[in-house]
Amino acid sequence: MKTYGDLSPSLRTIMTPGPVEVDPRVLRAMSYPILGQFDPEFTGLMNQTMEMLRSLFVTDNQWAFPVDGTSRSGIEAVLTSLIEPGDTVFVPVYGRFGYLLMEIAERCGAEVSFIEKEWGSVFDPEEVIRHLRQHRPKIAAMVHGETSTGCMQPLKEIGEACRELDILLVVDAVATIGGTPVETDEWKLDAVMGGTQKCLSVPSGLAPITYNDRVEAKVLRRKRIERGLRDPKLAAAPSREPAGLVIRSNYFDLAQLQDYWSPARLNHHTEATSMLYALREGLRILLEEGLEARFARHRQCEQALTAGIQAMGLPLYGNPACKLPVVTCIPVPDGVDGESVRSMLLEDFGIEIASSFGPLKGKIWRIGTMGFSARKKNVLHVLGALEAVLIRHGVSVARGEGVQAALDVYRNGKEASYA
């Protein structure tokens, strides 16, 4: 019989836009023996996690819980629970993950309309609002931070317009949550979907979401209790249909998920115990650090990184006015094989940075400064290593300047200029 070796993954410096390094406290949390899903100790931990998620999302919403799946499971849970076939959904697209919102909405049976911005920039909110006023979709779906292009879309004006027009605004904040402000209530976002493996620095596998009573009202119109949990005499009878069309997914049915997360604890799935431990610990770490301090740390690491990149003599990709503060994109210099640079970084320096997708595939590198990976040690390490690897690839760089510029930022709190 073939045998398989002991697990012993190499220690990496992970500077991609996710997954990023995990705080050892979170890793430790996952190593605790598990509790049963209806053990009062466990449901207590679930409730604490909901409370902490409300702080993370800066919301008074009742509903804030993780969907058991990777980030896009949260996106699909919200969209599939909201969209009835034929509903109009509008998606302003400025990168790959905008396409994903379209893709999911289409598969839900929506009539999807979209506008598109050249990758590397974002929308003037007025442009989006004009379209909203004109076409009055039922739902608008937007990405807050596009990791594919390193851009971030301002949402406050769009949120206000949607509320006024009675459009539900659904926001993918997978890249931004925990790294830069996401103000659910203040910006009037109806549903926000996050991820764990980016600025929260928890391994991939849960998708924290929150939604308000406007979303809940639509979801409850579509609610149907699972056959196996109904009154036994009715279980095998034809389903009593809800007012709205039944949600097309059982797994992603928010009406069932919120029953599971409510005091009723109506059985749906078996909560992913160890991942819940990890998320709870990640949120504890985040709240102990404090949202403001955490965002400041992310900004400082970004400033050090961008100062270093530019001091080295490399430009930054994208419009600096809308730069996503947790991802920095760098055009691959002409004549350089971007993948070869990435491989050498990984193999010789144990550092992982990312490439990109679609029109940017092979054209830019993407460096994340997210969560536990957003540390001075890591930023200095990646700048030093990138310089060494670029020299080996024949790129002319200002030797030694990158690390010095980053050190200056950390020493002096000097602001980096993107110009």
Added chain:
Amino acid sequence: MKTYGDLSPSLRTIMTPGPVEVDPRVLRAMSYPILGQFDPEFTGLMNQTMEMLRSLFVTDNQWAFPVDGTSRSGIEAVLTSLIEPGDTVFVPVYGRFGYLLMEIAERCGAEVSFIEKEWGSVFDPEEVIRHLRQHRPKIAAMVHGETSTGCMQPLKEIGEACRELDILLVVDAVATIGGTPVETDEWKLDAVMGGTQKCLSVPSGLAPITYNDRVEAKVLRRKRIERGLRDPKLAAAPSREPAGLVIRSNYFDLAQLQDYWSPARLNHHTEATSMLYALREGLRILLEEGLEARFARHRQCEQALTAGIQAMGLPLYGNPACKLPVVTCIPVPDGVDGESVRSMLLEDFGIEIASSFGPLKGKIWRIGTMGFSARKKNVLHVLGALEAVLIRHGVSVARGEGVQAALDVYRNGKEASYA
């Protein structure tokens, strides 16, 4: 600001039908620092996990990988990728999880037909086959082991009939995989869906599945590449539609999932790193023990438990001829509050056993002997504690006999009789 205490869950003896206790080696695996998802070391671990899953499912299928979600995510991924709206799906139901298959199939837009067996028994395969011949559904979906009733359905004859009739047979083996034989190829099962938190003794959060080329062919007819990953010039153009109807879910689209698990590594989600470490370690432990030895251990624990229960003077629930070897159901004695017994077991003895659903809610207790929880220590502990708790609840039991009978099974290899 409210503060939250250090995680320190109590140590429980978990004797439910899942989630069950996790081997410390698996807990340790989750505490390792993570790798990036496209790090060659990580994709190597993914490939090893696929190989080991093929051994678990006893199949030569190319496709055997986990879906990132709890057990029912695997079920929904297979059903939603297979079922085109209007497809005929037949579900023989003998417990709660049969209803779940119906529920999911209905939400996929299937024309669902079903037959039902009184809870506590299973189908004579001929009964199912008669229906299959008469109605010729496109897909048949069945539960292998019903944890809600503690019954197990023989599948070999049904598998052969489905193949002959060109019906796709999809099997929920969440409760049985890793605890009792599941012969994917030998029984001609087209798709099998498992779970991690039962006999594999890995925390909930991944759903290992396998499917053959008959399933793949249908899935590929419905394949559509995600917009954000298409040729950039085509990305925003109207979708090129596949031959079949586009799969209604992005997250559960097996065509995309298998691309992600293939050497192409086409980006879909971000694999749940720590859960993958856990699954890999759980599978290593399983293969080191050996499937046959593992099944024998499960049988022995079941025999010890059932001998003990009966020696105590309690009957067993359900038809012994179709008993699920990893779950034992016991009718709650008349006049006893089943929930009070469960609470006392948890609070005083740190032992968790389960109640049931629907028509059996409050009527039976369910005790699992699954995976790492299927240990002599646990079986003896639960029998001794149950006796003590029942005495406190005024139930007349044969004092001391339960543990002795179980010890006899372990000492003598004596077979328990269910009669």
